[in-house]
Amino acid sequence: MNLVSIRVITADVARLVDFYERVTSLRATWATEDFAEIRTGSGTLAIGSTRTVPLFAPGSARPADNRSAIIEFRVDDVDAVHRDLAGSVDDIVKEPTTMPWGNRAFLFRDPDGNLVNLFTPVTPEAVERAG
Structure with a gap:
């Protein structure tokens, strides 16, 4: 599967x-x-x-009604993407931050309120897990 x-x-x-x-x-x-x-x-x-x-x-799905899923994209350089998106993202949840598991993450909401995470593995362990 x-x-x-x-x-x-x-x-x-x-x-x-x-x-x-x-x-x-x-x-x-x-x-x-x-x-x-x-x-x-x-x-x-x-x-x-x-x-x-x-x-x-x-009735099985409703728009703009999600608070349980995160849409995630791995990017090459989350800080550069953050700079590039300045002004394009209205609802920033968390500025780029290195998470305990080794990913540098930038979280924001899309226009419908869905949570989006752009991240870059930055520690050796995270880079290895990402393959």
Whole structure:
């Protein structure tokens, strides 16, 4: 089994796609106006409209209602990305900080309130774990 993607449901697909394109410096692939994907080398962030929820199960997902998941991206230099995103991120949760497990992390919320963590392994142990 392989984890393929994380899907975020939103009331404004274009706004969220624009935000994640700026954060990742990657272009989204649009399937329809209700669904786009941002593909990285190791996984995909899928962004779907509230109009897609009934296709799965009506009422099974609500936009802008998540306080339990963190969308994470490993970056080469979290401090440089932090500087590059200055002014693009409104809701910063934690400025770049080296965590006890050896990753330097920058946490913020996307326009729908989902928590995003950009991180760089910085200690020898963290770099080794990251492979």
